[in-house]
Amino acid sequence: MAVAIELEWVPETLYNSAISAVVATYTRHKRELKQLPENIQFDIYYKLYKQGRLCQLGMEFCELDIFAKVLKANDKRHFLHHCFQALMDHGVKVATVLADSYSSQAGALQSTNMNTVDKNITLAFSLGGFLSEAGWYYDAEKVYDACLRLCTLSNDTPHLAMAYECCVRLIYVRNANCRYDSAERAFLHAQDLMEKLKKLKQPVNQASLHGEMCALRFAKSFYDEAYKHCIEALKHIHPSMSVRSVVDTLRQASKACVVKRQFKKAELLIKHAIYLVREHYGTRHPKYSDVLLDFGFYLLNVDSICQSTIVYQQALDIRLVAFGGRNLHVAIAHEDLAYASYVHQYSSGKFDDAKEHAEKAITIITQILPDNHLLLASSRRVKALILEEIAIDSHDKITESKLLQEAHDLHLSSLNLAKQAFGEFNVQTAKHYGNLGRLYQSMHRYTEAEQMHMKAIAIKEKLLGEEDYEVALSVGHLASLYNYDMMLYSQAENLYQRSIDIGKKLFGPGYSGLEYDYRGLIRLYSNTGNMDKMYEYYDVLSHWNEIREGNQNPENILEYLANYKSELTTEQVIQKFFKQD
Known part of the structure; x- marks a missing residue:
C-alpha cells in the first residue's frame, strides 16, 4: 500500500495566526484579497482548502485572473496541485472552466493591442504548463490551441519563436492524451516554424x-x-x-x-x-x-524485476501525495506497478497487489476519460493477464470459467482499441494477439491460440527483427502451447531453443525468463523418452538457479x-x- 508523505507547509506562528484570522472573516474581505501579493493570497486559499471549504475555494480558482496570480507562487506548486485536485475530485470542473475562460479571452483579442496579446501568451504557457503537469491534457491542449492562434497574429521573430514553443507543447499534451494524428500535425507546424526561424538566424x-x-x-x-x-x-x-x-x-x-x-x-x-x-x-x-x-x-x-517494483511504488507514493487519487498521473503509476508486480509474483501466484493496482488504474481512467479511450487498453490488458493466472489457480471450474471470460472480454477490448489507434501492423496490436493466444490456451481453444501466436510472431519479426525480446516472448509462448497441449514436440523444441538463444544473448545466462523454457524442455524430453537430454537440462536449470541465487541480494x-x-x-x-x- 502507498505510504503518505506529509506536506511541509509550516508558516511562522504569527503569520499563520494572521492567515487564520483573514480566513475566519473571508466572506467579508474576499474583494480586498485580490490586492495582496500572490504568496499571501495563495496561503489564504490553501487555508480554505485545509478547512475543507472547497466551494469557496472553487469560486475563487474558477476566476482566470485569480488563478493566473496564484500560478506565480512557484515555490508552492506542490500545494497548488493538491488544492486543484481536491476541487476536481469535489466535482468542480476548474480545469475546464479555466481553459474555456482563457480560450474565450484569447479569442476576443485583436492584433492592434500586442502588449495584451503577449501577456496572454505568457499566461497560456503558465496555465497550460500547470494543467499538463496535473494530467488534464485535453484542457491544456485547449489553452495551447488558443495561444497558438494568438502567436500567429504577428509574423515577427519573437512571435514565431513563441508559436514554435507552443507547437512543441502541443505535441506533448496530444501525445499524452493519445491524440497521435493531432500531435503529428503539430510537429509539421513546428518544423515549418523552425525553418523560418533558421532563415532568420534565430536560435531554436x-x-x-x-x-x-x-x-x-x-x-x-x-x-x-x-x-x-x-x-x-x-x-x-x-x-x-x-x-x-x-x-x-x-x-x-x-x-x-x-x-x-x-x-x-x-x-x-x-x-x-x-x-x-x-x-x-x-x-x-x-x-x-x-x-x-x-x-x-x-x-x-x-x-x-524486484527493484523495478520498489521504484514504481515510490513513484506512485509521490504522485498520490502530489495529486491525490483521481488523477491520470496516479492511474499510470498504478498500471506500471500492477504489471511489474504481476511479473515479479508470476512464479508465486500471489496476484492480489497486482490486481488491486490494475483495478485502481482502470477505475481512475474511466472516471476521467471516455470508455473507449486508448489509455484503457494497456490497463485492461494488465488486469486480463492477472485474472487469467488467478483463474488457472482457482481449482473451481465455475470461478475459472467466469474469470477467463472476463479476461477474454478485456483482451478483446484492448485489441480493438489498439487496432483502431495503430492498425493491424503494430507492436501493440501484436502484443494483444499474443495475450489472446495465451488466454485461448488456458481456455483449451488450441487452434485459435496457435493462430494468435503466429500473428504476434509475424508482426513482431517484421517490425523488430528476428532476435528481439518481444519475439522471444511470443516464440516461448507458442513453444509452451505445442509442448503442453498440442504434443508437437519437435516444433516446441526448436522454438524453446530459439527463445533461449535470444534471452541469453540479450540478458545473459541468469535471465529470469529462461526458467520457463528450461522447465518446458525438461517436460518435453521426459515425455519423448529422451532421458539424457532431460537430465542435461536439469543440470542447466540447477546452474541457472545458482546464478539467480548469486543475484538475490540487490542493493x-x-x-x-x-x-x-x-x-x-x-x-x-x-x-x-x-x-x-
Whole structure:
C-alpha cells in the first residue's frame, strides 16, 4: 500500500495566526484579497482548502485572473496541485472552466493591442504548463490551441519563436492524451516554424522538439524512428536549456534506448536525469516520480524485476501525495506497478497487489476519460493477464470459467482499441494477439491460440527483427502451447531453443525468463523418452538457479538513488553516450 508523505507547509506562528484570522472573516474581505501579493493570497486559499471549504475555494480558482496570480507562487506548486485536485475530485470542473475562460479571452483579442496579446501568451504557457503537469491534457491542449492562434497574429521573430514553443507543447499534451494524428500535425507546424526561424538566424530549441517526437514515435511503437529522434535530441542539447527540458529529453531518449536494447546507453541517460531532478527539485516533486517511472521501465526490461517494483511504488507514493487519487498521473503509476508486480509474483501466484493496482488504474481512467479511450487498453490488458493466472489457480471450474471470460472480454477490448489507434501492423496490436493466444490456451481453444501466436510472431519479426525480446516472448509462448497441449514436440523444441538463444544473448545466462523454457524442455524430453537430454537440462536449470541465487541480494535501490552522484556534466554524459558502441 502507498505510504503518505506529509506536506511541509509550516508558516511562522504569527503569520499563520494572521492567515487564520483573514480566513475566519473571508466572506467579508474576499474583494480586498485580490490586492495582496500572490504568496499571501495563495496561503489564504490553501487555508480554505485545509478547512475543507472547497466551494469557496472553487469560486475563487474558477476566476482566470485569480488563478493566473496564484500560478506565480512557484515555490508552492506542490500545494497548488493538491488544492486543484481536491476541487476536481469535489466535482468542480476548474480545469475546464479555466481553459474555456482563457480560450474565450484569447479569442476576443485583436492584433492592434500586442502588449495584451503577449501577456496572454505568457499566461497560456503558465496555465497550460500547470494543467499538463496535473494530467488534464485535453484542457491544456485547449489553452495551447488558443495561444497558438494568438502567436500567429504577428509574423515577427519573437512571435514565431513563441508559436514554435507552443507547437512543441502541443505535441506533448496530444501525445499524452493519445491524440497521435493531432500531435503529428503539430510537429509539421513546428518544423515549418523552425525553418523560418533558421532563415532568420534565430536560435531554436531543437532538442525539445526531437525529444517530444521521440516520445510520440515510442508511443506509436515506431522504435527505429524514436531512436533516430533520440539521437537528434541529444545532439541538440545545449547549456541554455532549462533543467526540465534537459531531463525530459534524457528521459525520452533513455526509453528509446531500452526498446532498442541499448541498455548501457539507457542507464547512462536515465541515471543522469535522476541526479539532475533530485538536485534541482528534490525527491518529493512530481518530476522525480517521472524519472522514477522511466527508471522502473529500464529495470523491468533489464530483468531487475524486484527493484523495478520498489521504484514504481515510490513513484506512485509521490504522485498520490502530489495529486491525490483521481488523477491520470496516479492511474499510470498504478498500471506500471500492477504489471511489474504481476511479473515479479508470476512464479508465486500471489496476484492480489497486482490486481488491486490494475483495478485502481482502470477505475481512475474511466472516471476521467471516455470508455473507449486508448489509455484503457494497456490497463485492461494488465488486469486480463492477472485474472487469467488467478483463474488457472482457482481449482473451481465455475470461478475459472467466469474469470477467463472476463479476461477474454478485456483482451478483446484492448485489441480493438489498439487496432483502431495503430492498425493491424503494430507492436501493440501484436502484443494483444499474443495475450489472446495465451488466454485461448488456458481456455483449451488450441487452434485459435496457435493462430494468435503466429500473428504476434509475424508482426513482431517484421517490425523488430528476428532476435528481439518481444519475439522471444511470443516464440516461448507458442513453444509452451505445442509442448503442453498440442504434443508437437519437435516444433516446441526448436522454438524453446530459439527463445533461449535470444534471452541469453540479450540478458545473459541468469535471465529470469529462461526458467520457463528450461522447465518446458525438461517436460518435453521426459515425455519423448529422451532421458539424457532431460537430465542435461536439469543440470542447466540447477546452474541457472545458482546464478539467480548469486543475484538475490540487490542493493537498496531507493537509498542508492537518493545518494547517486553523477560524476559527469550533462555535456560529458552526451559525449560518453555517442562514444559507446
